[in-house]
Amino acid sequence: MLHLLGRFHLVVLHLPIGFLLLAFLIEWASRRSSALQPAVRFSLFWGMLSAVVAAGLGYLLSLGGDYDEGLLAWHRWLGFATAGLSVGLYFLHKNKEISAVSLKLYLPVFLATILTLLAAGHFGGSLTHGKGFLFKAEKSAENQAPPVSNLDSAEVFAHVILPIIKEKCGGCHNDS
Secondary structure, three states: OHHHHHOOHHHHOHHHHHHHHHHHHHHHHOOOOHHHHHHHHHHHHHHHHHHHHHHHHHHHHHOOOOOOHHHHHHHHHHHHHHHHHHHHHHHHHHHOOOOHHHHHHHHHHHHHHHHHHHHHHHHHHHHHHOOOOOOOOOOOHHHOOOOOOOHHHOOHHHHHHHHHHHHHHOOOOOOO
């Protein structure tokens, strides 16, 4: 049952990415105007909450196995680190106007959160799409199966179905 609940990780995981990156962009833009600070706090709150939920659901999903253990370990710990940093970041933001320590730590922790988020996303993408997915070259015409010219002599699975499966499903459902 818990593993089934863990499958919602795939739904929730994009929320912290969007909210935390949005908060970073708004924070950068708010250097000229402090009027944007409520939007930063809003984005940080939802980024923090969704990061904690995504990390919990991801842990439940990982209990099912079927993943490259090395990639999974990196992704898991970076996901937990992102959740923890986002909680700290939210509270630093809330206290940065009343605490000199919070003000000093705020931007370095923000940068660490974003870098950790990007690294966690990279390893997560490698888990689902294979290593090097982001920078993998597109398929060239010479690597693709030749079209079947005579359907009567074609082996249905080998010549018709398998090329479709490789093209449409192979990016996510790879050998690993």
